[in-house]
Amino acid sequence: MAIRFVRTPIVSSQRALTARIIGFVLALAIGAIVLGIAGFDPLHLGTQIIVKSLGSRFGLEDLGLLYTPLLLTGLAVTVMAKMGLWNIGADGQFYLGAFVTTAIGLFIKGPEPFMLILCFFAGAAGGALWILVPTLARAYAKVDEIITTLLLNFVALLLVYYVATGPWRDRVSGTTASTGRVPYKMPEFFGSLHWGFVIALVAPILFGLALRYTRWGYEVRLSGSNPDAAHYAGIPVRRRMISIMLLSGAIAGVAGMLEVAGTVHRLQGGISNNYGYLGVMVAVLARGSPIGVIAGAFLMALILNAGIILQTQGLTTSAVLALTGLMMLFTAVADQFAHYRIVRTQAATS
Amino acid sequence: MTDQAAPPTTDRPVIALRGIGKVFPGVIANADVDFDLRAGEIHALLGENGAGKSTLMNILTGIYRPDSGQILMDGAAKTFASPVEAIAAGIGMVHQHFKLVRAFSVAENVHLGWKDTPRLASKSVLEARTRALAERYGLAVRPEARIDELSAGEQQRVEILRVLARQARVLILDEPTAVLTPAEARTLFTALRAFKAAGNSVIFISHKLDEVLEISDRVTVLRGGRKVVTEPTANCTTTKLAQLMVGREMVLGGLREAMKPRTEPGRVVLALQKVSATDDRGRAGLIDADLPVRAGEILGIAGVAGNGQRELSEILTGIRKPTSGKVLIEGVPVDNPSPDIFIEVGVGHIPEDRIKSGIAPALSISDNAVLRAYAEPPIAQGVLFKPGAADKLAQQIADDAEVTIPSLSTPMRNLSGGNQQRLVARREMRIAKLAIIAAYPSRGLDVGAISTLLHYLIDLRNSGVAVVLISEELSELFDVTDRIAVMFKGRVMGLYETKDADLETIGLLMGGQTKATSASEAA
Ligand SMILES: Nc1ncnc2c1ncn2[C@@H]1O[C@H](COP(=O)(O)OP(=O)(O)OP(=O)(O)O)[C@@H](O)[C@H]1O
Numbered sequence: 001m002a003i004r005f006v007r008t009p010i011v012s013s014q015r016a017l018t019a020r021i022i023g024f025v026l027a028l029a030i031g032a033i034v035l036g037i038a039g040f041d042p043l044h045l046g047t048q049i050i051v052k053s054l055g056s057r058f059g060l061e062d063l064g065l066l067y068t069p070l071l072l073t074g075l076a077v078t079v080m081a082k083m084g085l086w087n088i089g090a091d092g093q094f095y096l097g098a099f100v101t102t103a104i105g106l107f108i109k110g111p112e113p114f115m116l117i118l119c120f121f122a123g124a125a126g127g128a129l130w131i132l133v134p135t136l137a138r139a140y141a142k143v144d145e146i147i148t149t150l151l152l153n154f155v156a157l158l159l160v161y162y163v164a165t166g167p168w169r170d171r172v173s174g175t176t177a178s179t180g181r182v183p184y185k186m187p188e189f190f191g192s193l194h195w196g197f198v199i200a201l202v203a204p205i206l207f208g209l210a211l212r213y214t215r216w217g218y219e220v221r222l223s224g225s226n227p228d229a230a231h232y233a234g235i236p237v238r239r240r241m242i243s244i245m246l247l248s249g250a251i252a253g254v255a256g257m258l259e260v261a262g263t264v265h266r267l268q269g270g271i272s273n274n275y276g277y278l279g280v281m282v283a284v285l286a287r288g289s290p291i292g293v294i295a296g297a298f299l300m301a302l303i304l305n306a307g308i309i310l311q312t313q314g315l316t317t318s319a320v321l322a323l324t325g326l327m328m329l330f331t332a333v334a335d336q337f338a339h340y341r342i343v344r345t346q347a348a349t350s
Numbered sequence: 351m352t353d354q355a356a357p358p359t360t361d362r363p364v365i366a367l368r369g370i371g372k373v374f375p376g377v378i379a380n381a382d383v384d385f386d387l388r389a390g391e392i393h394a395l396l397g398e399n400g401a402g403k404s405t406l407m408n409i410l411t412g413i414y415r416p417d418s419g420q421i422l423m424d425g426a427a428k429t430f431a432s433p434v435e436a437i438a439a440g441i442g443m444v445h446q447h448f449k450l451v452r453a454f455s456v457a458e459n460v461h462l463g464w465k466d467t468p469r470l471a472s473k474s475v476l477e478a479r480t481r482a483l484a485e486r487y488g489l490a491v492r493p494e495a496r497i498d499e500l501s502a503g504e505q506q507r508v509e510i511l512r513v514l515a516r517q518a519r520v521l522i523l524d525e526p527t528a529v530l531t532p533a534e535a536r537t538l539f540t541a542l543r544a545f546k547a548a549g550n551s552v553i554f555i556s557h558k559l560d561e562v563l564e565i566s567d568r569v570t571v572l573r574g575g576r577k578v579v580t581e582p583t584a585n586c587t588t589t590k591l592a593q594l595m596v597g598r599e600m601v602l603g604g605l606r607e608a609m610k611p612r613t614e615p616g617r618v619v620l621a622l623q624k625v626s627a628t629d630d631r632g633r634a635g636l637i638d639a640d641l642p643v644r645a646g647e648i649l650g651i652a653g654v655a656g657n658g659q660r661e662l663s664e665i666l667t668g669i670r671k672p673t674s675g676k677v678l679i680e681g682v683p684v685d686n687p688s689p690d691i692f693i694e695v696g697v698g699h700i701p702e703d704r705i706k707s708g709i710a711p712a713l714s715i716s717d718n719a720v721l722r723a724y725a726e727p728p729i730a731q732g733v734l735f736k737p738g739a740a741d742k743l744a745q746q747i748a749d750d751a752e753v754t755i756p757s758l759s760t761p762m763r764n765l766s767g768g769n770q771q772r773l774v775a776r777r778e779m780r781i782a783k784l785a786i787i788a789a790y791p792s793r794g795l796d797v798g799a800i801s802t803l804l805h806y807l808i809d810l811r812n813s814g815v816a817v818v819l820i821s822e823e824l825s826e827l828f829d830v831t832d833r834i835a836v837m838f839k840g841r842v843m844g845l846y847e848t849k850d851a852d853l854e855t856i857g858l859l860m861g862g863q864t865k866a867t868s869a870s871e872a873a
């Protein structure tokens with residue numbers, strides 16, 4: 001008898017899930033062992049994480065506030081992946097959404113509900129604007145969108161740092177790298193958790209429904225699956241690609257808008273908190289499924305939240321980052337392992 | 351038979367399949383199949399579309415695991431967990447749809463995933479090795495060429511070389527001649543005979559019965575996943591084989607009789623005037639083509655594949671834009687041709703390469719079946735797309751195409767090759783109000799399905815639709831066309847009334863010669 005690993009090209013979702021759970025548990029175990037060696041009590045830390053994030057109202061609020069932007073950035077990346085494209089620039093689009101919202105908040109006065117609606121659309125437009133150049137470059141000159149969207153992140157970051165430390169800096173409290181307070185607030189419904197959370201939770205569902213139940217959705221699915229067949233079917237593939245990329249940018253922009261109007265209430269240098277990049281991870285976890293984004297973003301929010309709790313327990317930021325990385329690594333490895341099955345055979349007679 | 355000189359085939363099988371069964375959700379692909387392959391034989395595997403031929407071979411080569419049954423090699427039980435293991439044991443397969451890496455060179459493809467590939471080999475070393483292998487097996491390939499640049503025949507030689515280079519004793523060919531020109535098919539047969547003469551074996555899947563009679567020593571017929579019979583080819587005729595495949599007397603032919611006599615030439619519904627177009631690599635694909643396509647007639651386009659047929663069919667359906675010249679619909683020049691214009695007026699298109707441009711293999715059967723109808727009621731309603739209505743239409747198209755499908759949500763790629771083709775053909779005929787452009791529509795279809803397809807094309811013609819039938823099978827063209835044009839090196843060489851044309855003239859034109867030139871050459 002011999003034992004071999006054999007790769008199968010297609011993996012059932014049940015199998016993929018099992019592999020991930022195993023990977024997750026392994027990552028936890030390794031993390032616990034390392035923490036144990038470093039002199040921490042892993043069991044205590046573990047209980048702390050669970051109790052503090054899921055066992056209390058404040059914990060749940062914090063979790064919800066982390067969950068909201070991750071849902072949207074994860075969705076933004078997934079939307080573009082439907083067309084076989086990668087949006088690595090959700091961070092930049094997030095910044096733009098936040099930037100535009102802050103601009104409106106600081107300089108335009110009006111009734112709050114109306115202003116919030118204005119912010120919502122302006123934030124979406126800001127995100128869409130930020131991906132406009134990569135979109136046109138991709139659609140008309142086949143310029144790789146991965147690089148262009150990524151580069152624009154740094155531009156957005158510089159822009160936000162510039163206004164937050166320069167012209168718009170907070171002159172009242174003197175906080176560094178932060179603008180003054182934005183007066184318009186998303187209404188809250190559960191402690192500090194605001195309605196933006198509901199918007200973020202509904203968005204992936206809406207997108208999933210649109211893919212399945214609209215003509216546009218059919219055209220996007222066909223164009224993403226085989227552009228030649230879409231062209232053959234008379235679908236304007238380039239226009240669908242443009243609409244998808246702008247939508248992706250707009251969703252990330254809305255995430256930035258909600259972060260300002262719902263959670264932070266001002267524009268800060270590091271306001272994106274890497275949500276855009278984490279969105280890529282959420283999309284990978286979701287395996288291209290809009291509904292999968294809801295689960296993937298939740299897992300990511302839990303991990304982030306656990307990281308914050310661990311910091312309060314005396315772990316350094318880099319240790320927390322290492323633990324987060326460990327989780328991601330094991331998920332990725334598990335995804336690969338799900339492709340393999342073990343077979344036992346008679347040993348070859350050669 | 352001409353194979354007297356071949357070494358005697360021994361009765362001890364190299365490979366024996368015993369009681370193989372395989373069920374996919376909703377389909378029994380194989381049930382209780384026994385199959386023997388002897389050393390030094392070419393064994394043909396026949397059966398209707400969806401009979402389970404490809405599945406059986408995928409089981410043998412370790413792509414699928416059988417649900418039941420056993421594989422014996424040289425008398426010993428074996429399981430192959432992957433094609434890599436099968437090839438290591440000497441069994442190699444060339445698939446219905448090639449699996450080469452298109453952006454890689456021939457030499458790289460031959461050496462990909464091969465344990466004998468030298469580590470850190472330079473490009474020139476790989477190319478030299480490939481050249482040596484090509485010479486040894488008598489397969490002409492260009493080691494430095496990229497796969498995208500190659501014709502179907504050349505790609506197939508690369509696939510075969512890949513397999514032979516790994517010292518296969520058993521070569522499995524799944525519909526190898528479907529995409530070959532007649533000349534390429536001859537080259538292939540010569541190579542197969544040489545391979546067999548060395549004591550090796552071939553399993554040969556084909557729907558072309560005369561080829562089967564010509565090349566094979568024995569024939570096994572599958573029907574509905576079960577084995578019907580294994581017979582020496584010498585005892586078979588095409589009629590007998592066709593009958594064994596479908597399980598009843600088959601009435602083929604009757605095509606001419608079904609064609610309503612034409613009183614006068616129909617109006618010109620599509621026309622090309624001095625149209626030129628480039629191919630995918632930017633070279634001249636179509637040169638100064640003039641072609642009137644008339645209502646109520648079948649216009650045959652004869653020619654060796656790769657002489658501008660793809661460009662012609664894409665110009666006639668708006669997929670490709672001409673570089674010069676005019677395309678007219680109902681006498682009106684089309685300013686900026688695009689596919690939606692042609693769909694709108696009712697031009698159906700069975701494309702040359704269905705996998706590449708006619709379907710989305712990863713999407714569901716339902717999504718693929720409604721590709722032509724998704725934007726209209728009842729499937730579309732305003733901006734909405736109604737999956738329920740889509741399923742209903744898809745089921746209807748599948749029924750009309752005589753394809754049994756397990757579930758409409760199965761990915762299209764899980765259908766057998768011939769069944770994919772049947773669905774595409776039905777889908778396109780459904781929308782062909784004005785014209786249908788059918789490029790090699792019978793590729794991959796079984797004999798019965800070809801006959802049905804041709805009858806449907808005749809029905810369309812009789813009802814006043816213009817039919818353009820691009821084909822390499824002269825017999826098919828002479829059976830059903832009203833007129834025949836010949837393509838050679840991107841040019842339309844002549845347009846003949848089929849009843850006035852003779853095989854010889856057309857055959858010569860396909861090679862770029864006219865009777866006069868060939869006579870003067872002979873002199
Ligand atoms: N991966 C799969 N999943 C589900 N069904 C499958 C799969 N592969 C094959 N089938 C089904 O099994 C049956 C046999 O298919 P197979 O490809 O073996 O037919 P075939 O004899 O090669 O036909 P053809 O002449 O059309 O190529 C078909 O009904 C097909 O739809």
Ligand SMILES: [Mg+2]
Nearest residue numbers: 404446766767
């Ligand atoms: Mg097949």
